[in-house]
Amino acid sequence: MQVDAILQSKGTTVHTVRANALVKDAVGALNKYNIGAVVVMDADGEVAGIVSERDVVRLLGRDPAGALQRPVSECMTANVVTCMRDTPIAELMEQMTRFRIRHMPVVEAGELMGIVSIGDVVKRKIEETEQEASALREYIAG
Ligand code: AMP
Secondary structure, three states: OEHHHHHHHHOOOOOEEEOOOEHHHHHHHHHHHOOOEEEEEOOOOOEEEEEEHHHHHHHHHHOOOOHHHOEHHHOOEOOOOOEOOOOEHHHHHHHHHHHOOOEEEEEEOOEEEEEEEHHHHHHHHHHHHHHHHHHHHHHHHO
């Protein structure tokens, strides 16, 4: 199974902020869309970074009073690990575990095609396991 199977069921919407936005804008998007990470885009429409709720908490720990007014670039991870639509889910899980990340933007030829979270992967894995169990039950009963 590949990343594309997840995008087909969850859609390709990715919530983003511009690189010149403030941390409060990223927090606003995390809150408004009930998500764990936003992708930061540069002026050319390329991925410049990613900000997860964990980054915001770290910054709040360092600068509780001023964090929200800081540029998002001070909070984001600039070296973004991405995948493609044909990336196998097993490889995605391996990378999420290895890099300790829970979000992976899907990027092809510099274009943002979607985003997959660890929650999306777990949901898909549970569905797959349930389908396998049901097929096995039918096989045994039949
Ligand atoms: P997360 O587990 O996704 O909440 O993120 C944990 C840390 O990894 C934060 O510092 C994020 O900025 C960073 N991070 C999340 N996703 C990615 C990614 N795809 N590539 C690089 N860093 C990431």
